[in-house]
Amino acid sequence: MPKRIKTPISEADARALKAGETIYMDGIVFTGRDEVHIHALEYLEKGKKIPVDFKGAALFHCGPIMKKVEEKWVAVAAGPTTSSRMNSLEPGFIEKFRPGAIIGKGGMSQPTVDAMKEFGCVYLAFTGGAAVLAAKGIKSVEGVEWFELGMPEAIWILNCDNFGPLTVAIDAHGNSLFADVNVKVKENEKKARAKLGLS
Amino acid sequence: MVTEQEDVSNAVVELLRKTVVRLPQDVEDAIRNAYASETDEVPKMQLKAIVDNIDMAIKGNTPMCQDTGVAIFYVDLPKGCKVDVGEGIVEGVRRATKEVPLRPNAVHPITRKNPGDNVGERMPYISRRIHDQDYIEITVMTKGAGSENMSQLAMLTPSQGLKGIKEFVLNGVLRAGSNPCPPTILGVGIGGSSDIAMKLAKEALLRPINVRHKDPEMAKLETELLEAINMLGIGPMGLGGKTTCLGLNIEYAYCHTASLPVGLNVQCWAGRRGTVRIYPDGKATYPTHER
Structure with missing residues (x-):
């Protein structure tokens, strides 16, 4: 049985996860992408109140499609967005807010890997585009904050049940599956170039 | 009426x-084939999630x-x-x-x-x-946008020629890496002018991926590039594996004797x-x- 993890995630919980493991998640997950990162860091600097507590949180790089059914929001499609867009913002976000997990796709660059190691956070890869599968793991939408940023950029508060599968792609010990793949790709590139007659 | x-x-x-x-039939078939042929655990799970998601979307009539x-x-x-x-x-x-x-x-x-x-x-x-x-x-x-953001234009010199085109496409795939939700579909537009090369790159994605270009030389280049890209091992979601690219289509136009524009449009698996x-x-x- 794959491991199940419940939010909020303590530093010890995060550090117990190993790159390559498959896990499923239960509890509250916040969505947040470009604008949430920018706003949260700006609000913190100005001493303005941030509507949710990111400590130990699972932050999901996701801009969902939401639908209102009888005054309640329902997640229609909620797959991950490209995490590398947040590369320049994430190390600062992890340091200031101390989330326990970032959920996204495509991985993140070395400064984020370093911040995860330092502060005890993991990167969980959810299959990009698998938005209906993701929505199935969202039991209910508990609320929305910063809705004025637009549907994709708002903070959606999701109550998750068996959300996944999630691959621990960057752990809190400096290991990254993406970095491992990159090493192999560099090696394979030589063969691909030879096939194309490139020097 | x-x-x-x-x-x-x-x-x-x-x-x-x-x-x-x-998805159109050709794309759906290519994904199911990739899933069937993948042997490593991590990429196999990525492709399973994609295949399950395709089925669930149809069943629920959901994006x-x-x-x-x-x-x-x-x-x-x-x-x-x-x-x-x-x-x-x-x-x-x-x-x-x-x-x-x-x-x-x-x-x-x-x-x-x-x-x-x-x-x-x-x-x-x-x-x-x-x-x-x-x-x-x-x-x-x-x-x-994840895939569209990885698209690129190169204004090559005519002396860079076919090798320059191959280099540009290969480097484009390497640069895109895990970001565009691989396995991807690639559209390559060769010639025309800067705007036309990009337009052709996108229009190339309108052709089913199991149909090769009518010009045998272009068809050969499509196959050669696809095979080389699938040697890279970037794999589904950039987590390694056999299938990095599901298909590659080229469209071309005659261009100015002093130019060689090449456009690359990257499409995620959800073509x-x-x-x-x-x-x-x-x-x-x-x-x-x-x-």
Whole structure:
């Protein structure tokens, strides 16, 4: 049985996860992408109140499609967005807010890997585009904050049940599956170039 | 009976619904084949999630991915067409955003203000041509930004030639890495001018990936590039594996003797494209979604 993890995630919980493991998640997950990162860091600097507590949180790089059914929001499609867009913002976000997990796709660059190691956070890869599968793991939408940023950029508060599968792609010990793949790709590139007659 | 603007908007709502829910057969087949042939555990799980998601989207009549793109349309009009197809499409996009629903993606490029209905300055974007048929044909690609953001243009010198083209495509795939939701589909536009190369790169994605270019030299280049890219081992979601690219299509145009423009358009695994034909009696058929 794959491991199940419940939010909020303590530093010890995060550090117990190993790159390559498959896990499923239960509890509250916040969505947040470009604008949430920018706003949260700006609000913190100005001493303005941030509507949710990111400590130990699972932050999901996701801009969902939401639908209102009888005054309640329902997640229609909620797959991950490209995490590398947040590369320049994430190390600062992890340091200031101390989330326990970032959920996204495509991985993140070395400064984020370093911040995860330092502060005890993991990167969980959810299959990009698998938005209906993701929505199935969202039991209910508990609320929305910063809705004025637009549907994709708002903070959606999701109550998750068996959300996944999630691959621990960057752990809190400096290991990254993406970095491992990159090493192999560099090696394979030589063969691909030879096939194309490139020097 | 004549086609009315409302026939067009009705057809566009249905076209968008079908397009975001179900992949064309050639793309779906390629994904299922990739899943069947993958042996490593991590990439196999990524492809299983994709295959399960495809099935769940069809079953629930739900968009397969939350990124339903921005609305870019290709329209072929009969000679002397009287109906305002442009207005019909705009209305169709507005309604589909609510009714399907689609994610409201279209924002002002600088203020980032989101009107919420996927309609704004020059959006939906519509390319029009005239054809010899009596029906209106509308094709749409609902393409996510994760892959579109990896697209590139190179203004090569003629001396860089075929090798330069291969180098540019290979480097483009390496640079994109895990970001565009691989396994990807690649559209390559060769020649024309800067704008035409990019336009051809996107239009190349309109051809089914199991159909090779009619020019045997271009067909050979498509196969060669695809095989080389699949040697890289980037794999599904960049987590390693056999399939990095599901298909690669080239379109070309003659160009200036002093230029060699090359465009690369990267498409995620969810290669959604759809076509509707609206006949003079207002009836619509959906050739990409007839199964």
